[in-house]
Amino acid sequence: MTEPVIAIRDLHGFYGESHVLHGVNLEVSRGEVVTIIGRNGAGKTSTMRAIMGILEKRQGSIRICGNETIDWPSERIARLGMGYVPEERGIYASLDVMDNLMLPPKLAEGGMSLEDIWKLFPNLKERRRSQGTRLSGGEQQMLAFARVLRTGANIYLLDEPTEGLAPVIIQQIGHAIAAMKAMGHTMILVEQNFRFASRIADRHYVMEHGKIVDMIRRDEVTSRADQIKSYLGV
Amino acid sequence: MSTQVLFGQLLVGLINGSFYAMMSLGLAIIFGLLGIANIAQGAFYMMGAFFSWLLLRELGVTYFYALFLSPLIVGLIGAAVERTLLRRIYKLPHEYGLLLTFGVLMFTQGIFIYIFQTAGRPYPVPPELAGGYNLGFMFLPKYRAWVVVASIVTCFTAWYTLEKTSLGRTLRAATENPALTRAFGVNVPALMTFGFGAGVALAGAAGVLAAPIYTVSPIMGADLIIVVFAIIVIGGMGSILGSIVTSLSLGLLEGLAKVLYPQGSNMVVFVVMILVLLVRPAGLFGRER
Numbered sequence: 108m109t110e111p112v113i114a115i116r117d118l119h120g121f122y123g124e125s126h127v128l129h130g131v132n133l134e135v136s137r138g139e140v141v142t143i144i145g146r147n148g149a150g151k152t153s154t155m156r157a158i159m160g161i162l163e164k165r166q167g168s169i170r171i172c173g174n175e176t177i178d179w180p181s182e183r184i185a186r187l188g189m190g191y192v193p194e195e196r197g198i199y200a201s202l203d204v205m206d207n208l209m210l211p212p213k214l215a216e217g218g219m220s221l222e223d224i225w226k227l228f229p230n231l232k233e234r235r236r237s238q239g240t241r242l243s244g245g246e247q248q249m250l251a252f253a254r255v256l257r258t259g260a261n262i263y264l265l266d267e268p269t270e271g272l273a274p275v276i277i278q279q280i281g282h283a284i285a286a287m288k289a290m291g292h293t294m295i296l297v298e299q300n301f302r303f304a305s306r307i308a309d310r311h312y313v314m315e316h317g318k319i320v321d322m323i324r325r326d327e328v329t330s331r332a333d334q335i336k337s338y339l340g341v
Numbered sequence: 342m343s344t345q346v347l348f349g350q351l352l353v354g355l356i357n358g359s360f361y362a363m364m365s366l367g368l369a370i371i372f373g374l375l376g377i378a379n380i381a382q383g384a385f386y387m388m389g390a391f392f393s394w395l396l397l398r399e400l401g402v403t404y405f406y407a408l409f410l411s412p413l414i415v416g417l418i419g420a421a422v423e424r425t426l427l428r429r430i431y432k433l434p435h436e437y438g439l440l441l442t443f444g445v446l447m448f449t450q451g452i453f454i455y456i457f458q459t460a461g462r463p464y465p466v467p468p469e470l471a472g473g474y475n476l477g478f479m480f481l482p483k484y485r486a487w488v489v490v491a492s493i494v495t496c497f498t499a500w501y502t503l504e505k506t507s508l509g510r511t512l513r514a515a516t517e518n519p520a521l522t523r524a525f526g527v528n529v530p531a532l533m534t535f536g537f538g539a540g541v542a543l544a545g546a547a548g549v550l551a552a553p554i555y556t557v558s559p560i561m562g563a564d565l566i567i568v569v570f571a572i573i574v575i576g577g578m579g580s581i582l583g584s585i586v587t588s589l590s591l592g593l594l595e596g597l598a599k600v601l602y603p604q605g606s607n608m609v610v611f612v613v614m615i616l617v618l619l620v621r622p623a624g625l626f627g628r629e630r
Binding site: 134185214258 | 518
């Protein structure tokens with residue numbers, strides 16, 4: 108029995124005085140795609156930020172590839188092979204597309220070559236000299252993906268990758284995630300769009316009020332559809 | 342008024358502008374990356390001049406070696422200051438950075454006054470750069486031409502590093518979004534130490550260049566830093582190219598004022614600052630935040 112790639116135990120997180128995570132427990136095995144679903148403000152993004160070490164005030168245990176990272180600085184966590192696509196996309200306004208793409212340092216061998224990235228996202232190639240913020244929402248999201256695919260990361264945290272995007276772009280992002288899964292990457296996906304999430308994920312964690320309250324396996328999605336609806340408040 | 346006098350003063354203006362440029366460039370880099378308005382930049386300038394003087398007197402290290410060695414020492418001292426002091430106040434409002442670096446300025450200046458007293462000490466013009474050129478309309482001392490060229494080359498190198506290299510790309514990213522840049526695996530705290538060291542090393546280099554022109558004294562940086570801060574306000578905080586252009590223009594303007602209205606020459610920078618603040622509060626090249 109190998110240890111899970113990410114194992115979170117009783118994680119608490121704070122923004123200043125406000126307590127946002129109240130004892131999160133979750134596990135992800137190598138090569139697994141897991142989503143965190145739940146209503147706005149449930150603590151999904153905070154969980155991602157806590158794993159990455161961006162949420163600085165955190166307690167409990169986060170083990171990544173066997174390392175206890177709860178008091179590690181963000182850059183050290185990243186070097187375990189993390190690829191983070193933040194909710195706000197985080198495209199640098201002062202850098203052009205090419206510089207945004209080349210910014211994250213290589214973490215390991217086996218990252219995508221520029222050629223493969225241009226194949227996956229042809230629009231980006233055409234716009235490689237555009238300033239980061241001149242891109243459309245969809246292009247910014249592709250850039251946020253492309254940027255971490257280059258680094259050789261093998262654990263991906265994808266926060267709302269389809270939010271606010273046109274259906275045709277969502278499809279393209281879906282292809283990218285499927286390709287990443289086929290490469291054997293481990294992924295945690297925060298997603299509001301459950302239809303999208305259910306197509307690619309192995310398991311779904313349900314989050315409410317800063318806690319994981321349920322876990323739904325892929326083969327239970329149809330039988331528990333009503334419960335999922337009520338969790339999402341739709 | 343003779344053209345000799347006019348060009349003479351414009352040259353002095355250009356020289357001052359060159360020092361302003363190196364000082365304000367360092368300040369712009371530091372403010373961009375650390376969010377700290379580093380008043381102590383004046384002390385690092387003074388240290389640059391003093392170390393070159395000490396290196397020559399105590400160890401016989403000549404000018405061109407000092408030009409690299411002295412800024413290096415200044416940069417290392419800066420890195421130590423960042424690690425031990427500045428690092429503690431990044432989460433506090435900007436005023437605290439101003440106060441703390443003001444304290445560093447006073448403290449450093451105090452130590453140098455205690456050891457060396459306030460009297461100025463001459464630093465000889467290096468023999469390779471002695472003499473000058475007669476241009477017909479004016480006499481151009483070699484050393485002064487060298488200062489202008491060296492400053493322009495330094496500023497260009499700094500600008501090129503920031504805009505066109507991968508180090509510059511990482512520095513700009515860390516300036517814009519430090520938390521995310523760390524989440525990509527970049528050691529931003531180390532980068533900030535390096536950025537502060539490099540920023541004050543620019544002041545140190547300006548100090549070495551200044552040593553043979555002005556006398557070396559513990560208080561040489563305190564006067565300069567006030568004008569440089571006014572220039573930063575005029576150019577706009579954090580704009581690299583803006584600081585260089587503003588510095589050179591205001592140096593020239595000061596020189597011109599010395600010819601046309603000498604009584605006002607010390608004031609002209611501040612008058613411009615007031616006018617700019619009235620019209621464009623973010624500075625000529627700054628962006629509103």
